[in-house]
Amino acid sequence: MTDFTTTRKRFHLPDGVIYLDGNSLGPLPVAAAKRVSQTLEAEWGEMLIRGWNAAGWMEQPARVGDRVGRLIGAEPGTVVMGDTLSIKVYQALAAALDLNPDRKVVLSDNGNFPSDLYIAQGLLRSRGAGHELKVVDPEAVEAAIDDTVAVLMLTEVDYRTGRLHDMKALTAKAHAAGVITVWDLAHSAGALPVELAAAQADFAVGCTYKYLNGGPGAPAFIYVAPRHAHTARPSLSGWMGHEAPFAFDLDYRAGTGIERMRVGTPPVIALASLEAALDAWDGVDMGDLRAASIALSECFITEVEARCPDLILASPRDTNRRGSQVSFRHPEGYAIMQALIARGVIGDFRAPDILRFGFTPLYLTQDDVLRAVEILAEIMADRLWDKEEYRKKARVT
Ligand SMILES: Cc1ncc(COP(=O)(O)O)c(C=O)c1O
Ligand SMILES: Nc1ccccc1C(=O)C[C@H](N)C(=O)O
Known part of the structure; x- marks a missing residue:
C-alpha cells in the first residue's frame, strides 16, 4: 500500500496554500x-565538458525516459526525453503519417489541447494537397474512425473537462481500420494508470511539468511502440538522433530504436530536476494513486454540489470516465477563481466559464480538499468574487 504521507513530505508547498493546480504545474x-x-x-562546474560522459548526461534522456515509462505502462527502452510537448506531437504525428502513406486524414477532437491541433495544421500544410485535419466532438470520435483515416491523434484526458477517452477500445478500433494512433498523455502521466503496451498504442507523447512535477519547462517525452521503433522515420532528423552523432557524417542515418526520436542537445539541468522529481514516484503503485485520486475528486464533487448550488459540474460524473481533475462551470468563473486564489486556494480558469481543479494524491489530503471547499462555499455564499479587482482579466495562465 502506497504511503502518501511520506510522498507529501517530498514537496515544498508554500504556507497557507492549498494547491489544486498540479495538473498545470506541479510543485517543487x-x-x-x-x-x-x-x-x-x-557536474557542470567541476567536470565541464567531461560531464557528457562522466556524469552520464548523454544517456540521461533514455535513462529518465525509462523511469517515466514505468508510470505509463511502456516497455523498457521505448521512451526518450527532450524538447517540448508541442515538438514531440509534431514528431509523433509526422512519423505516424509516414507509416500510413496512402492516407491523408488526421482525426482528432475538439477537446484536444489547441497546440496539438495547431501543430497538426502546420505539419499537414507542409505535406501538401489533400491532407486534412478532421476535428469532431469527443463523443463522435469512435464513429469517425474509418479506412480513410491515416492517424488518430487524441489527448487521453481533456484539459478542460477531465473527460477520459478509452485508449484501449479506440486503439483497437483504429487498428481494425488500419489507422495509426498518437496519444497525448499530458493530463494522464502521473494522473492515472496508463497501459501503453497493453493498449497496443503506436505513439504517445506527454509533458513532465504537470503531474510528474519536473518544473516549469521540464522536457517532454515520446513513446514509440517496439514494432515501429526501427522503421519510424524521424522528421526532425537532428544529430542526436543519428546512428553515430560523433561520426559527423554528412548524411543522416536514423539511430537505433527510440534513440532516433532525440533531436539535439539534451536539457541537462532541466532533466536533473525531473530526475529528482521522479524519485517521489518510487514505490508508488499506480492503482493506489488512482484510488486516492478518485477519493479526493469524489469528496470534492459531493461537497461542492452540496454547498455551492450555483456551480455546475462540467466533468463526467462517472469516475471511470474522468482523469484526475474536476471542473465546474459558472458565468463568473474567472472572478471566482481570482477570489479563491486570493484566499490561498490555487486552481485555474479556462475560458469561457470553467473552474478547473487538479487532484494530486502525492501531496494533497482530504483535509486540504475539505478546507478548499469551505473557502469556495464562503466565496459563493457571500459573493466575495464580485469585486472589480477580481474581474480584471490580468492573469494569463
Ligand atoms: C494536451 C497538451 N498538449 C500540448 C501542450 C503544450 O505543451 P508544450 O507547451 O510543453 O509544448 C499542453 C500544455 O501546455 C497540453 O496540455
Ligand atoms: N505549459 C504552460 C505554460 C504556462 C501556462 C500554462 C501551461 C500549461 O501547461 C497549460 C496546460 N497545458 C493546460 O492544460 O491548461
Whole structure:
C-alpha cells in the first residue's frame, strides 16, 4: 500500500496554500533544488565538458525516459526525453503519417489541447494537397474512425473537462481500420494508470511539468511502440538522433530504436530536476494513486454540489470516465477563481466559464480538499468574487 504521507513530505508547498493546480504545474520537489545545484556545481562546474560522459548526461534522456515509462505502462527502452510537448506531437504525428502513406486524414477532437491541433495544421500544410485535419466532438470520435483515416491523434484526458477517452477500445478500433494512433498523455502521466503496451498504442507523447512535477519547462517525452521503433522515420532528423552523432557524417542515418526520436542537445539541468522529481514516484503503485485520486475528486464533487448550488459540474460524473481533475462551470468563473486564489486556494480558469481543479494524491489530503471547499462555499455564499479587482482579466495562465 502506497504511503502518501511520506510522498507529501517530498514537496515544498508554500504556507497557507492549498494547491489544486498540479495538473498545470506541479510543485517543487525538495530534492530537485539540491539535485539541480549538484548538477550545476559538481557536474557542470567541476567536470565541464567531461560531464557528457562522466556524469552520464548523454544517456540521461533514455535513462529518465525509462523511469517515466514505468508510470505509463511502456516497455523498457521505448521512451526518450527532450524538447517540448508541442515538438514531440509534431514528431509523433509526422512519423505516424509516414507509416500510413496512402492516407491523408488526421482525426482528432475538439477537446484536444489547441497546440496539438495547431501543430497538426502546420505539419499537414507542409505535406501538401489533400491532407486534412478532421476535428469532431469527443463523443463522435469512435464513429469517425474509418479506412480513410491515416492517424488518430487524441489527448487521453481533456484539459478542460477531465473527460477520459478509452485508449484501449479506440486503439483497437483504429487498428481494425488500419489507422495509426498518437496519444497525448499530458493530463494522464502521473494522473492515472496508463497501459501503453497493453493498449497496443503506436505513439504517445506527454509533458513532465504537470503531474510528474519536473518544473516549469521540464522536457517532454515520446513513446514509440517496439514494432515501429526501427522503421519510424524521424522528421526532425537532428544529430542526436543519428546512428553515430560523433561520426559527423554528412548524411543522416536514423539511430537505433527510440534513440532516433532525440533531436539535439539534451536539457541537462532541466532533466536533473525531473530526475529528482521522479524519485517521489518510487514505490508508488499506480492503482493506489488512482484510488486516492478518485477519493479526493469524489469528496470534492459531493461537497461542492452540496454547498455551492450555483456551480455546475462540467466533468463526467462517472469516475471511470474522468482523469484526475474536476471542473465546474459558472458565468463568473474567472472572478471566482481570482477570489479563491486570493484566499490561498490555487486552481485555474479556462475560458469561457470553467473552474478547473487538479487532484494530486502525492501531496494533497482530504483535509486540504475539505478546507478548499469551505473557502469556495464562503466565496459563493457571500459573493466575495464580485469585486472589480477580481474581474480584471490580468492573469494569463
Ligand atoms: C494536451 C497538451 N498538449 C500540448 C501542450 C503544450 O505543451 P508544450 O507547451 O510543453 O509544448 C499542453 C500544455 O501546455 C497540453 O496540455
Ligand atoms: N505549459 C504552460 C505554460 C504556462 C501556462 C500554462 C501551461 C500549461 O501547461 C497549460 C496546460 N497545458 C493546460 O492544460 O491548461
